[in-house]
Amino acid sequence: MTKANETVARQAAEKRIPDALHEDAMVCDGIDFEIIEAFFFAYRDFISDPDAILESSGFGRAHHRVVHFVNREPGMTVADLLDTLKITKQSLARVLKQLVDSGYIQQVAGPEDRRQRKLYPTRSGRALALALAEPQSRRIKRAFQGMSADDRRVVTRFLSGMQNAGHD
């Protein structure tokens, strides 16, 4: 089977491919492969900057997200964070505990509802969040180079449109 295919492949010098393998390759028309791939590459590179920083701190992407959102909305509860990140309690608990133990995030019992643990970034937590956001923001600015304010709004609108309807 493979032998036969090799022969076929060799016969036509280059582009020939075993029949079952190519007959309707790329029939997939309506599909927007370009954007799918561009989005994949863009996001991969987008998180590579913070990843590099985190590596030296012993943290990972999960820590990044927690620090980021806690810094963005100080006082948010664990439930808020779970809702934002859409992960499970245990997945969060692990990284949150590490961040608390390392002094990047501090927990305070809710003043109204003492069952809640309101989360606040410490000074170093804010510093970390900022350090991680900075290269990402620079990347965004670079991608926005030479774009009008309207163009930027288009991008924002696109990114919103890519999200699921009910988000917070």
Next chain:
Amino acid sequence: MTKANETVARQAAEKRIPDALHEDAMVCDGIDFEIIEAFFFAYRDFISDPDAILESSGFGRAHHRVVHFVNREPGMTVADLLDTLKITKQSLARVLKQLVDSGYIQQVAGPEDRRQRKLYPTRSGRALALALAEPQSRRIKRAFQGMSADDRRVVTRFLSGMQNAGHD
């Protein structure tokens, strides 16, 4: 924000929030938090559709990527794939083997250089790639609703700009 301030006002009666926790929250000005978060949410939701499909097939995101790129560029070698995905040989080997064993991808010795294994999607491989791409493409179309061709080019340009310089 306001919540933190409320809490601050109340801290006399409570555990009190250490001062380092609130004093200059949100000093982080030049940073484009909006886009950072929008990008995070957008990508998370973007891959949630294929994830759901893959779950029932026993595959994961890694398989998705492999099937996708092999389908996009039939005949690419293992080295090409490694270069595209930017992962290590072993990370790829695992999922690739599963895909080959499951009959989604076929390997053919290179006609010129027989050390190479050229990768081709099988019929079911193409079907899978298409099934995974379809919801993503629909999501993209939805996000493009009401946008002009120029606007779409802006988005494409943005996504390209977000990638690292040396791309393939």
Next chain:
DNA sequence: GCGAATATGTCAGCCCTGCTGGCGTTTTCG
């Protein structure tokens, strides 16, 4: 006041998918 519901913490273990290092095979090429 008491029991249910809520918000959270935690233990134990599983899976996927990155990673490193090392070794072996086939094939190409100087």
Next chain:
DNA sequence: CGAAAACGCCAGCAGGGCTGACATATTCGC
């Protein structure tokens, strides 16, 4: 022929998702 390239595979490790179960403190409806 020997080095180098392209690949396959084994073993092991880490991060970060997941489930299920169970413990705690606190709030709240009755």
